[in-house]
Amino acid sequence: MANRNTVAPEDPQLDLTPFAEAPWLLDIPSPFYTDSHRAWQKACRGFINKHLSEHGLRWVKEGTVPLDLHRTFAEAGMLIPCLPAPLPLQRLKQLGIHELLGVLKLEDYDYFHFLIYVAELYRCGLWGPAGTLVPGMSFGTPPILHYGSQELQDRLLPGLLTGKTRTCIAVTEPGAGSDVANIETTATLVQGGKYYKVDGSKKWISTGIWADYATTAVRTGGPGPSGISILVIPLKDTPGVTRRSMDISIGKMAGTTFIDFDNVLVPATNLVGKEGYGLRYILTNFNHERLSLVISAIVQARKVLSTAFAYTSRREAFGKRLIDQPVVRHRLAKAGAALEAEWARTEQLTYAMNNLNKPDADAVLGGQIAMAKVGAGKVLEKCVSHAQVLLGGNSVTRTGQGELVEVISREVGLTRVPGGSEDILMDLAIRELAKQWERKLKQGARL
Known part of the structure; x- marks a missing residue:
């Protein structure tokens, strides 16, 4: 059973602004996370804060990310967590890689470690910096890793897995x-x-x-x-x-x-x-790809909503703080309820990815993760929309208190568009559910 102890909320790395952190990192017990996950989260946050998060907004303004960012992550083995779980142990150990950041043995890596890694990459609220790191290893390498010939793997994987290519x-x-x-x-x-x-x-x-x-x-x-x-x-x-x-x-x-x-x-x-x-190979990685989009969208939504919460707590209008207005609290609550519900679904799907074998996960989770991807994009859109109303002119200004919200407002489409358009994914979800239902009926299930 997972360790139910919680991380102390006085952890200096944690942001205690409401909605800023996932509940499991505060004082809400969770059955999903072990001591391994907690150690990994702390290590990830320290590394990613130093090398990415602290610079993200500046890089966005400059319109570029330093090319050595990829090299820094590669040399630390911090591109490897982009891969689906379980990791290719034999391949990585042949390359001299046995653990990540000194805290995570390759054998222990699971989809909750993946969830934590993606969440920390996007925790600064920005899609762009992490977007320079994730797609190649996460989406381009797995088809070679899982379906390439021995010769192709021997020729290409040493460079790809170490980030040298x-x-x-x-x-x-x-x-x-x-x-x-x-x-x-x-x-x-x-x-x-x-x-x-x-x-x-x-x-x-x-x-x-x-x-x-x-x-x-x-x-x-x-x-x-x-x-x-x-x-x-x-x-x-x-x-x-x-x-x-x-x-x-x-x-x-x-x-x-x-x-x-x-x-x-x-x-x-x-x-x-x-x-x-080829299409079969592509489809088998879609759950992994779309799950990463779900996680990143919800983490961005957290950043937007917590920014709005903090702003309304200090901004005064008509003789009182904005958060003292019922309509403001109502906006925060509506967005927050949708956000936390979507996060709970994400944890449930992550648990399923951990506990189903690959063929079964491909068969039964495709529609569920497709719906989650659509839902996460809509949650991000909702949080951005409410934050813009609450921050007013600051939310459309590229400097000052609302600059992060302004940037994220331009990134909503980067969740809603990639990985399949929303209408296609919703149709896919129902078709998948219908197929599963009809299969069970043929096997004698009762209506």
Whole structure:
């Protein structure tokens, strides 16, 4: 059973402003977190505060993150927690990696350690700085790790797992976002099957401008999902590959990239798994990807709502503090109730990810996590909306008391758009639930 002891609220690293911290870090017992999780949280907070959080807002204003941020995290092994649990123990130990930050043995790493890591990355409230670190290891590396040939893994994983090289996940195209099954980038075998010739474009590829490789969805067969494969395409100094940075709502911080492939020759040995299985491989990482989006959105919402709470507690109008007005308290309560409910759902889904084997988690959690991803985005939107009303003009000013709220207001779409559009995900959720229900009925379950 998990340790139910709580962290002392006088811990100097904790922010005691209401809604700023997850309940388990204060004085509310939880069945989910062990001493290992608590030690990991403290170590993560210390490391991430020093190297990321304390500088985040300045970097956002400057529109760039230092390139050595990735190197700092890589050298400390702090990109590894981006990976799904359990970690690839044999691979990491062959590389001389046995623990993280001196407090977490690789064998002990689970999805609550992942939750804590992601929460600490985004605790400063900003999407951009963490967005330079997470996508490659979290989304680009797992298909290679789980489905690549032994030769491909031996060749690429030592660099990718240590952060000496980087990959990105390249699925989305100008004409195919949530509709992954209809991608148009083609890969055709040439030169007697030694190479694939790749032609097409990928768009909105996070960290693509810095990546050495792109874990790329390509069409090797006919139309539809059965024609899709995964190919690892070298990006640097590769003839026919051109990349250009894209300006999104946070500028160019996350290295968002448009990639063109024009007669690009890629060794056939860079095929991940089997031809025609690409969409299946992509889908098996969606729970992991979307869970990270859920966590980051709720943590951003915490920052927004706690900022609004602190502001209303000191701001006076009409002879009293704003928080002494019932309508203000009502706004804080509505947003806070939605936030804590979504966090409770996130912990429950994290527990399920820990306790289901991978095939079962893929089968039964896809719809649940899809709904959670939509819900987390709406909670962030709600918290931002209430904070803007409560902070007034300060919330739209890029300096002063509301500057963080102003920045986060421009980042809401970075939760609601990636990982599948909301309408697609809600439809997916119901279709998944219907399939599960119909399967149980066939097995003799009662209505």
